[in-house]
Amino acid sequence: MTFEAVDCVHDVLLFGSDDELVAATTPFVLDGVAAGDFVIVYGGDRHVAVLRDAFDDPRVHFDTGTDIYRSATSAIAEYQRICERENSAGRRVRATGPLSFGDNPVIRAQWMQYEALVNRALRPYRFFGLCRYDTRTTPPELLDIAFQTHHHVVTTEGTFHNDGKRTEDQLLRDLAPTDEPDPLETTPPVLAIDDISAPGPVRHEVLRALLSGGVPLVRADGFVTAISEVVTNAVQHGRPQVIVRLYGDRHRWLCAVTDDGPGISDPYTGIDSPFVGNPDRNGMGLWVARQLCDQLTITTGPTGGATVRVSVSIDR
Amino acid sequence: LTRLSTPVPNWWDGHLLLVPASTVADRAGIAAWAQRGLDLGEKLIYVADAGSSSTDSLLSSLARQGVEAADAATTGQLVVVEPDHFYSVDAYDRLVTEAYAQGYPGVRTCGGPHAAGPILSEDQFVRFEHTLEQMWTTRQVSALCRYGAFKTMDHSLDSAAAQHSSGVGEQQFHARSPEPGRLCLNGEVDTANDTILAAVVTAASTRAGHTLLLDCQGLAFASVSAWRALVEATEAFRQAGGEVRLTGLSKLDERVLRITGFGSCFALESATAQGNAS
Numbered sequence: 291m292t293f294e295a296v297d298c299v300h301d302v303l304l305f306g307s308d309d310e311l312v313a314a315t316t317p318f319v320l321d322g323v324a325a326g327d328f329v330i331v332y333g334g335d336r337h338v339a340v341l342r343d344a345f346d347d348p349r350v351h352f353d354t355g356t357d358i359y360r361s362a363t364s365a366i367a368e369y370q371r372i373c374e375r376e377n378s379a380g381r382r383v384r385a386t387g388p389l390s391f392g393d394n395p396v397i398r399a400q401w402m403q404y405e406a407l408v409n410r411a412l413r414p415y416r417f418f419g420l421c422r423y424d425t426r427t428t429p430p431e432l433l434d435i436a437f438q439t440h441h442h443v444v445t446t447e448g449t450f451h452n453d454g455k456r457t458e459d460q461l462l463r464d465l466a467p468t469d470e471p472d473p474l475e476t477t478p479p480v481l482a483i484d485d486i487s488a489p490g491p492v493r494h495e496v497l498r499a500l501l502s503g504g505v506p507l508v509r510a511d512g513f514v515t516a517i518s519e520v521v522t523n524a525v526q527h528g529r530p531q532v533i534v535r536l537y538g539d540r541h542r543w544l545c546a547v548t549d550d551g552p553g554i555s556d557p558y559t560g561i562d563s564p565f566v567g568n569p570d571r572n573g574m575g576l577w578v579a580r581q582l583c584d585q586l587t588i589t590t591g592p593t594g595g596a597t598v599r600v601s602v603s604i605d606r
Numbered sequence: 607l608t609r610l611s612t613p614v615p616n617w618w619d620g621h622l623l624l625v626p627a628s629t630v631a632d633r634a635g636i637a638a639w640a641q642r643g644l645d646l647g648e649k650l651i652y653v654a655d656a657g658s659s660s661t662d663s664l665l666s667s668l669a670r671q672g673v674e675a676a677d678a679a680t681t682g683q684l685v686v687v688e689p690d691h692f693y694s695v696d697a698y699d700r701l702v703t704e705a706y707a708q709g710y711p712g713v714r715t716c717g718g719p720h721a722a723g724p725i726l727s728e729d730q731f732v733r734f735e736h737t738l739e740q741m742w743t744t745r746q747v748s749a750l751c752r753y754g755a756f757k758t759m760d761h762s763l764d765s766a767a768a769q770h771s772s773g774v775g776e777q778q779f780h781a782r783s784p785e786p787g788r789l790c791l792n793g794e795v796d797t798a799n800d801t802i803l804a805a806v807v808t809a810a811s812t813r814a815g816h817t818l819l820l821d822c823q824g825l826a827f828a829s830v831s832a833w834r835a836l837v838e839a840t841e842a843f844r845q846a847g848g849e850v851r852l853t854g855l856s857k858l859d860e861r862v863l864r865i866t867g868f869g870s871c872f873a874l875e876s877a878t879a880q881g882n883a884s
Contacts, residue, residue: 371867488798490778493827511858519830522797565867574830574866581865 299418300408301449302440303386304433306425311337312344313446315386318420322384323349327418328376332358332387337422355387362404363561363580366411370563373415377567386420391432399465400585402432405439406461411561414568420444466557467587472599474537474544481536489521492534496545503538505604513602516582517545519575520598524549528596544601553590554598560586617780617792618642620772621742624718624752627776627799632657632752634777636716637671639750640684643714644675648748649705650684653692653717661686683710692717693725695737702747713745718752735769742772767809774806775799781806787814792824795832803832804839811843811850818843823854823877833868840871849873 303318305311315331319341322329331341332355342352358368369385376383389405391398408419423436437443437454438461444450481499486492493514500510517534524532528549535546560576562568576598580586583600590596618639626632636652643650658664661679664686668675678684691697692715705713715738722731741747753766767774773782779793779802789810795803811818818840822828840850851873855863860876863869 367865374867489796489829490794490798493794508857511856512861515827515829515858515862518796518827522829522831526797574834578830578862578865582862 297416298412301420301442302436303420303422303444308340310446319345327382327384329384362400373417374565374567377416382416384418388422402435403465409458469589479535480538483534486532489518492521493518512582516579516600519579520547523575542603546599548597550595553594554588554596557588617773619748621739621770622750622772623770623774625802631776637673641673648712648714649710651715652686653721654686655721689721689725693722714748716750767806788819790821794827796829797831800831800835804835807839817849819851837868837871
């Protein structure tokens with residue numbers, strides 16, 4: 291079994307037993323070692339133990355994935371960082387890991403989006419990913435997403451071109467957030483600031499509101515930094531006036547930053563790699579903001595005007 | 607923990623370079639300088655310029671910033687002087703000597719290249735800055751030098767920063783170099799003032815030896831653009847073999863430096879590690 295040597299490949303491995311997992315993963319790993327790739331196997335479950343026994347080779351890296359799979363956005367950004375580092379050293383990145391969709395519908399939707407975004411976010415890089423789906427435990431709707439988002443399907447029977455894959459643009463449009471207000475936005479805002487021309491005063495007022503609302507400092511500082519970057523983006527690239535609305539309850543805080551400009555046509559702005567390896571790199575602010583909060587969504591109203599919403603859960 | 611809620615320390619004493627990013631920031635800086643002098647009971651000497659050409663116009667400007675100085679003007683504690691009564695070594699020395707003779711515990715002055723323009727050439731102004739530096743170290747005269755919006759000023763900020771040992775900055779951010787090769791950063795840096803940070807750091811790198819130490823203990827906030835400015839401002843220094851060491855970093859600083867990859871350009875030391883070391 292051999293794999294195509296194109297720049298960015300994102301495949302799915304379907305397995306139903308430990309033996310199938312090892313049999314289907316073996317050529318992926320061994321081919322990578324032979325090619326001098328940076329090979330990494332993610333997963334905290336017993337599958338990694340099984341694979342570790344199978345590949346007793348110091349050139350194969352193992353990682354529980356606890357950090358990289360903390361959130362979908364973090365995972366994409368971390369892969370971009372690894373690709374940037376390894377590609378610049380002349381090595382392709384070859385990674386395999388499980389997807390943990392979980393039961394929370396919001397988190398699950400983020401991971402579904404992730405599978406489509408990987409193709410776009412890692413496109414500039416020499417990357418070969420193999421996502422592992424256990425057919426015994428994966429619900430049908432998630433297997434359906436797997437078929438829509440991966441270049442090839444890998445099984446013990448071989449590697450097959452995936453005819454069910456949809457184009458990223460089409461899929462991402464379908465998965466994009468709607469302009470529906472967040473449920474928190476139906477409550478009175480904790481803070482309302484109008485006519486913003488600089489991020490500094492917003493930082494101070496938001497921080498005061500968060501601390502008064504009982505948000506721990508350790509959660510507040512990253513959130514405030516994310517908001518500051520979003521406000522900076524609105525002031526620099528949007529049009530006056532820029533307004534901020536902050537909402538919160540005991541579990542979650544949300545900040546909506548709106549400007550009166552033409553809107554942001556791409557709801558995935560801030561996903562693409564800002565590193566040197568990406569020839570189409572843009573500003574880093576929104577990319578960093580996405581990693582400093584739990585969720586960042588971009589919507590454009592029917593008459594224009596971009597709204598960027600950032601939120602954090604304080605239960606985590 | 608976050609330092610965002612930490613107020614920016616007072617820095618209005620010494621030989622200072624005010625580089626405001628806007629007219630509003632310029633007026634706010636003058637007001638803070640004046641309030642500090644009033645609080646200390648010092649003599650305040652302001653050189654007339656286009657912004658405040660008389661005592662009345664200065665008082666109006668200060669009042670708009672919430673600083674009430676009418677009584678000080680009445681008693682002669684606050685005066686506005688013409689540039690030709692200020693911009694010579696003899697004239698400046700006379701003003702300072704008179705102020706101390708009047709019993710004031712300290713003296714502070716406020717001027718800048720725009721006010722000096724009709725009196726001094728560029729070279730003469732640079733030499734006059736040396737005089738102000740000496741007056742701070744020998745006679746404790748605080749001198750605030752307003753360079754206006756630095757993007758349009760005649761002198762490069764790099765060379766100007768090197769002449770002001772007590773610090774460079776504005777209301778939101780200032781930096782001080784207590785010794786060559788070490789720069790203490792204070793306040794908040796974002797897109798409004800990251801170019802000031804870059805210029806100050808570049809200036810510091812030209813005076814550093816092998817290592818440039820940037821003390822971030824007082825840095826309450828740094829945006830992505832601020833860290834990028836640090837990377838770019840130190841690029842030549844690092845490419846020439848110099849090491850840039852960031853100390854006193856908060857957990858958030860470290861996280862952003864890791865996320866952005868900018869941290870790989872520097873030797874990093876967290877606030878906790880620094881505390882343990884000392």
